[in-house]
Amino acid sequence: MSKGEPLRLHVPEPTGRPGCNTDFSYLRLSPAGAVRRPEVDVTPMDTRDLAYSLISVLDAEGNAVGPWAPQIDIELVRKGMRAMMKTRIFDSRMLMAQRQKKMSFYMQSLGEEAIGTAQALALNVDDMCFPTYRQQSILIVRDYPMVDMICQLMSNERDPLKGRQLPVMYSVKKAGFFSISGNLATQYIQAVGWGMASAIKGDTKIASAWIGDGATAEADFDTALTFAHVYRAPVILNVVNNQWAISTFQAIAGGEDTTFAARGVGCGIASLRVDGNDFLAVYAASCWAAERARRNLGPCLIEWVTYRAGPHSTSDDPSKYRPADDWSHFPLGDPIARLKQYLIKAGAWSEQEHEETQKRLEAEVLTAQKESEQYGTMASGHTFSPAEMFDGIYKELPEHLRVQRQQLGI
Amino acid sequence: MAENTVKTPMTMIQALRSAMDVMLEKDEQVVVFGQDVGYFGGVFRCTEGLQKKYGTSRVFDTPISEGGIVGVAIGMGAYGLRPCIEIQFADYIYPAYDQIVSEAARLRFRSAGDFTAPITIRTPCGGGIYGGQTHSQSPEAVFAHVCGLRTVMPSNPYDAKGLLISSIENDDPVIFLEPKRLYNGPFDGHHDKPVVPWSQNPLGEVPEGYYTVPLDKAAIFRPGKQLTVLAYGTMVWVSEAAARETGIDAEIIDLRSLWPLDLATIVESVKKTGRCVVVHEATRTCGFGAELVSLVQEHCFYHLEAPIERVTGWDTPYPHAQEWAYFPGPARVGAAFKRAVEA
Numbered sequence: 001m002s003k004g005e006p007l008r009l010h011v012p013e014p015t016g017r018p019g020c021n022t023d024f025s026y027l028r029l030s031p032a033g034a035v036r037r038p039e040v041d042v043t044p045m046d047t048r049d050l051a052y053s054l055i056s057v058l059d060a061e062g063n064a065v066g067p068w069a070p071q072i073d074i075e076l077v078r079k080g081m082r083a084m085m086k087t088r089i090f091d092s093r094m095l096m097a098q099r100q101k102k103m104s105f106y107m108q109s110l111g112e113e114a115i116g117t118a119q120a121l122a123l124n125v126d127d128m129c130f131p132t133y134r135q136q137s138i139l140i141v142r143d144y145p146m147v148d149m150i151c152q153l154m155s156n157e158r159d160p161l162k163g164r165q166l167p168v169m170y171s172v173k174k175a176g177f178f179s180i181s182g183n184l185a186t187q188y189i190q191a192v193g194w195g196m197a198s199a200i201k202g203d204t205k206i207a208s209a210w211i212g213d214g215a216t217a218e219a220d221f222d223t224a225l226t227f228a229h230v231y232r233a234p235v236i237l238n239v240v241n242n243q244w245a246i247s248t249f250q251a252i253a254g255g256e257d258t259t260f261a262a263r264g265v266g267c268g269i270a271s272l273r274v275d276g277n278d279f280l281a282v283y284a285a286s287c288w289a290a291e292r293a294r295r296n297l298g299p300c301l302i303e304w305v306t307y308r309a310g311p312h313s314t315s316d317d318p319s320k321y322r323p324a325d326d327w328s329h330f331p332l333g334d335p336i337a338r339l340k341q342y343l344i345k346a347g348a349w350s351e352q353e354h355e356e357t358q359k360r361l362e363a364e365v366l367t368a369q370k371e372s373e374q375y376g377t378m379a380s381g382h383t384f385s386p387a388e389m390f391d392g393i394y395k396e397l398p399e400h401l402r403v404q405r406q407q408l409g410i
Numbered sequence: 411m412a413e414n415t416v417k418t419p420m421t422m423i424q425a426l427r428s429a430m431d432v433m434l435e436k437d438e439q440v441v442v443f444g445q446d447v448g449y450f451g452g453v454f455r456c457t458e459g460l461q462k463k464y465g466t467s468r469v470f471d472t473p474i475s476e477g478g479i480v481g482v483a484i485g486m487g488a489y490g491l492r493p494c495i496e497i498q499f500a501d502y503i504y505p506a507y508d509q510i511v512s513e514a515a516r517l518r519f520r521s522a523g524d525f526t527a528p529i530t531i532r533t534p535c536g537g538g539i540y541g542g543q544t545h546s547q548s549p550e551a552v553f554a555h556v557c558g559l560r561t562v563m564p565s566n567p568y569d570a571k572g573l574l575i576s577s578i579e580n581d582d583p584v585i586f587l588e589p590k591r592l593y594n595g596p597f598d599g600h601h602d603k604p605v606v607p608w609s610q611n612p613l614g615e616v617p618e619g620y621y622t623v624p625l626d627k628a629a630i631f632r633p634g635k636q637l638t639v640l641a642y643g644t645m646v647w648v649s650e651a652a653a654r655e656t657g658i659d660a661e662i663i664d665l666r667s668l669w670p671l672d673l674a675t676i677v678e679s680v681k682k683t684g685r686c687v688v689v690h691e692a693t694r695t696c697g698f699g700a701e702l703v704s705l706v707q708e709h710c711f712y713h714l715e716a717p718i719e720r721v722t723g724w725d726t727p728y729p730h731a732q733e734w735a736y737f738p739g740p741a742r743v744g745a746a747f748k749r750a751v752e753a
Contacts, residue, residue: 128488128489130485160522160524161520161521161522162522164519164520164522165520169520171520171521171522171524171525172524173521173524173525178488178525179517179520179521179524179525181512181513181516181520182512183508183512183513186481186508186509186512186513189477189478189481189482189485189509190481190482190484190485190488190513191485192481192482192485193481193482193483193484193485193486193488193489194485194486194488194489195485196482196485196486197485197486197489197490197491198489199467200441200467200468200486200491201489201491207485219477219505220477220478220481220508220509223475223477223478223481224478224481226473226475226478227472227473227475227478227481227482230472230473392518392519392522392523393518393519393557393558394518394558394560394582394670395518395526395580395581395582398626398670399626399670399673400670400673
């Protein structure tokens with residue numbers, strides 16, 4: 001390097017753009033079973049190696065191997081399998097409904113179904129999740145009625161949110177599912193506050209915070225880590241690294257030559273980096289983090305390495321910025337296919353059951369959609385009265401809003 | 411309103427502290443936190459002794475992160491607590507703007523009441539203290555514009571305590587702006603005269619226990635016949651001095667609640683006087699005064715006998731050396747009174 005050489009701005013680029021293949025060697029993978037499992041009271045500094053490796057349980061043959069292989073009731077795994085399948089079927093059906101203009105907008109979670117599903121199974125239903133718009137699997141596995149979800153998506157007369165919110169921005173307190181906001185990362189610090197509140201009251205409930213790789217660049221991400229660390233808040237800080245933030249590769253969020261899990265260690269938070277497409281690893285790591293939080297040992301950050309298999313949203317066309325067949329090359333595969341292989345090997349599933357389950361769930365989703373459509377769709381115009389938009393801004397309707405509602409003639 | 415009759419002389423600082431003390435005692439869901447708020451008792455002493463009395467899990471220090479302070483308060487509110495939090499200066503509230511506007515203000519609406527944000531954000535505001543650019547601002551218009559928020563500003567110890575208790579008890583998010591120039595005594599803009607402490611003012615007589623001053627209710631600070639003055643915070647006292655010095659019989663309305671506000675009291679007064687002057691420290695353009703002028707124009711047009719006047723800070727950042735040329739003092743306010751009366 002010669003003195004006086006002109007400086008150059010470094011702008012990270014993904015290796016794969018349309019028409020060429022992605023080189024996934026940047027992913028820092030570890031073989032299944034290779035990463036150690038520390039005690040839940042491990043000091044955050046002693047999780048450094050875990051933040052730079054990858055916890056996997058399922059090997060290429062579908063065996064559960066290594067120290068993270070969870071003690072889990074096979075019925076619970078089957079429940080998880082069905083919830084993942086249901087989430088995927090729900091997504092594809094809603095995508096179709098959006099194309100038919102029955103709703104204005106939709107966001108799939110294709111390829112990420114294991115993460116929300118398995119973590120929700122590791123939590124209690126009164127542990128509050130602070131999800132982003134891509135954790136619909138939590139609602140599905142917590143058996144929140146699909147009819148209510150679809151009514152929200154269609155903003156119809158039975159929409160629990162009265163037509164006020166963009167589709168997908170669910171809010172279901174009774175299912176431990178915090179109101180989704182369009183503003184990224186805001187819920188991450190709120191989850192920490194919720195956990196702090198639980199600690200202030202001497203409660204036993206914990207919080208589960210969710211964020212994507214791209215949104216970690218928001219200030220609220222760092223703020224949440226600082227507060228969670230300072231107050232030892234009982235919270236699981238989930239980072240879903242699906243490699244993409246709309247068109248932006250995770251490197252430009254700050255992922256190049258580092259991991260998102262490492263941010264946790266830097267803030268004094270025990271951190272894990274986990275195969276997000278490995279249902280058993282997600283369950284095991286979530287149980288570990290939940291136990292740590294419940295035992296007052298502090299927060300845990302988990303980076304889930306996965307891949308956003310579908311478009312960012314119904315308004316997005318990924319073929320404009322990444323290879324069309326990228327998912328088929330992603331080394332961690334498909335969470336449903338991998339768990340299916342495991343379950344069949346364990347003698348708890350079969351091709352026939354898979355097919356029957358698929359058909360049954362498709363019928364269930366269709367039935368739910370039909371029922372929801374009875375209450376209207378965006379196309380049919382059956383929505384809540386405009387009077388609803390003045391309500392609930394304040395607890396009581398203030399005078400100026402009463403006057404404005406009157407001006408609208410209602 | 412259960413009025414406690416045992417009154418004690420209090421500064422605004424003591425009155426605010428007393429309000430938090432009362433609410434910490436009364437409601438176990440109330441928590442108080444912010445930068446330097448815990449052990450030290452706040453840079454303005456507003457929370458002195460509270461941590462010692464209620465413990466570190468009720469009253470505590472936070473990292474220097476306004477977005478974090480408001481963000482955790484929203485999460486706590488969703489859990490069921492009732493946080494009363496502090497942003498050290500209103501000038502530093504902007505890093506929390508996203509949490510306040512996108513989250514606290516919208517949570518009830520967007521979740522159809524599933525979740526709420528019953529939080530109070532206390533923050534010292536206003537100039538007249540040689541605070542320069544970042545210790546003098548009056549950002550009330552920035553919050554009054556946001557649907558879902560309540561914006562409140564007291565002008566004396568009695569109201570400060572009663573309004574703060576009402577704000578903490580209110581289930582909507584409240585931006586509680588405290589004019590720091592009034593912390594130790596009323597200030598009429600005569601910076602060359604010594605400050606008269608609150609102990610020599612009847613509004614510094616504050617009940618020791620629980621009482622409330624209702625939100626959305628203005629106070630007639632000085633009854634008058636010649637013109638109506640709409641003011642709040644320090645400007646209430648400046649307006650009173652201007653009335654005294656010009657001999658104009660001004661009816662001074664202390665709005666107390668900026669938004670939602672008490673429109674009926676304003677309209678009744680302007681219809682009576684036919685003239686209106688709006689006074690605030692904040693910059694003029696798109697300031698809260700513009701909304702007040704619009705409301706008066708809409709509701710009192712046929713009763714107006716003169717154009718509505720606005721006396722405000724200039725459209726400049728708050729300067730340091732030029733403090734008294736910026737601050738709308740009694741001379742500028744009085745001149746506007748004369749224009750309004752003589753028009």
